[in-house]
Amino acid sequence: MGPLPKRKVSKSRRNRRRAHDALTLNHLVVCESCGEYHIAHHVCPKCGSYNGKDVIEVDED
Ligand SMILES: [Zn+2]
8 A cells, every 4th residue: 555544534623624724814803993803913904903003094984
């Protein structure tokens, strides 16, 4: 036999691995300033704040 895994990866093990990828790809947090969801470690697109401080100008409707 060649260099193959000994056992088939179970559904639960495969799903756990992929769930981790999804989390790190688009990690959402609640904005400290406006309470909307935005991507962690990014400026909030709703209010333009980052880490509780306004860093960019955002048009308010
Ligand atoms: Zn915000």
